[in-house]
Amino acid sequence: MTRTLRMALLAGTAMSGMAMSGMAAAQDVTLTIESWRNDDLMIWQQQIIPAFEAAHPGIRVTFAPTAPAEYNAVLNSKLDAGSAGNLITCRPFDASLELFNKGQLADLTDLPAMENFSDVARSAWQTDDGAATFCVPMASVIHGFIYNRTAFEELGLEPPRTTDEFYALLEAIKEDGTYIPMAMGTADQWEAATMGYQNIGPTYWGGEEGRRALIAGEQSLTDEGWVEPLRQLARWRDYLGEGFEAQTYPDSQNLFTLGRAAIYPAGSWEIGVFGPQIEGAFEMGAFPPPVAAEGDTCFISDHTDIALGLNAASPHADAARTFLDWVGSPEFATLYANALPGFFSLNSAPVEMEDPLAQEFVSWRETCEPTIRSTYQILSRGTPNLENETWTASANVITGAETPEDAAARLQQGLDSWYQPQE
The missing domain is CATH 3.40.190.10 (Periplasmic binding protein-like II)
Known part of the structure; x- marks a missing residue:
């Protein structure tokens, strides 16, 4: 070589x-x-x-x-x-x-x-x-309420359709005393806003019509359609159980999956998490946000x-x-x-x-008007950030640290400080 x-x-x-x-x-x-x-x-x-x-x-x-x-x-x-x-x-x-x-x-x-x-x-x-x-x-997620179907059957309860039926249901669960009516805390704040305010809010501000009107400057966070969801959250205070102020998101999940709470204000993402944890201990069901009155349009947050x-x-x-x-x-x-x-x-x-509870959530698209969370598009680009401020406001009205009217006024003042929509 x-x-x-x-x-x-x-x-x-x-x-x-x-x-x-x-x-x-x-x-x-x-x-x-x-x-x-x-x-x-x-x-x-x-x-x-x-x-x-x-x-x-x-x-x-x-x-x-x-x-x-x-x-x-x-x-x-x-x-x-x-x-x-x-x-x-x-x-x-x-x-x-x-x-x-x-x-x-x-x-x-x-x-x-x-x-x-x-x-x-x-x-x-x-x-x-x-x-x-x-x-x-x-993925997108849909908001609503997951409930302990077994507990409902024990107590002879049905999922509510209207707001009045919703509070009558909560009162019945509270009076019985076996279960905490709803598992939600305010320690993490985002939970109160995402599973509370953004869950029921579209019912009062009219879904996409209200959301787009807020962006356009045609509506204000101090208008009735935007204050009323905060008033509703304040009413939840009586049904969240003792110590909810210090209750974190994982705490709320545990209360529900351990069978101690009857209802969980939810995003559909919980379905895959809850199923394995419950392991057949009880059956789950779901209902959409109640309408204000019988015959009203149903709105859901179907959020990208x-x-x-x-x-x-x-x-x-x-x-x-x-x-x-x-x-x-x-x-x-x-x-x-x-x-x-x-x-x-x-x-x-x-x-x-394959999951029947997921199918239940997605079936609401056939009967309810979809929208997305009100704070996510355009309105949280400035300081103060409306999304983060809504976390605080939602938690505050539930704990009683702030009235719904004061919270709404503070949110609008913060938005006015940097956002001037084009006429």
Whole structure:
């Protein structure tokens, strides 16, 4: 063998080794997902992530949630410090739009899987002009009330249709004394706003018509349609059980799943969490927000809730885009909707849901007018942030720290301080 040939073979072997090493390094990637959903950790770890990793060897995924009330502040701090995960779970509309405008979320408009979503599904994670989409839509959630069907049968109770029937029901449960009428606390604040105010509020402000009128400046948070939901929350105080002021979100979940509370003001996301915890101890049912009077239009919050974006500073952008493309697939849509019943897929591909309680929630779309949470689009872009201020206001009126009228006036004053809608 000539010296020239030996050198060529050695060089080729070295280059091949380097290429193999480079390929291994390229595949040896761990992606971290930032999320506010901390109660579905096991589902991600045991079902969703293994399904992806089985089809994509070399890419590992870690789900690293933060408590919901802390997520925005913690995520912003991590992004500013350059320590955030590769994949960012996106809240709808303004909170995520702000991150995109700051250059902290990458533009995903050209991601192939984006073709699997309608304009409506993408709208919660787009720029105002629709030119850029920065998160892959995952699911919407529906608000209502989950109840202990077994407890209702024991007490001879039926789900309410009207507000009067709702309070008569709560009073009957309270008088019996076996169960706490409703499991909800005010310690975390967001729970009071999300499962309280945004749950029943559309009934009083008229769903999308009222929400859009508020954005347009045609209505005010001090109008009757916006104050009345706060008055209703103040009435809930008598039915939440002792110590609700110090009760956290996980505390509320535990009270219901342990069978100590009859009703849980809910988002549909609880379905997948509650089922395994209850383990046949009792049956669950659900009813939509009661209407003010018999014959009134039913409104539900059917909220474009959750999506997944790419940290623009991620050193593993290619692997992250691979994961995001999978998140946008029909395979993920079916897996996610059934692994997490109550998160209703936004993918254009049809998904057959197996869980009967999830089917109950989604059936309300046939009889109720849908809307989204009132604070999420446009109205929380300034300081004070209307979404966060609504958390405090909702908790305050329940505890009695603030009257509904004073809370509404404070919210409107804060909004007026930075938001002047175009005439």
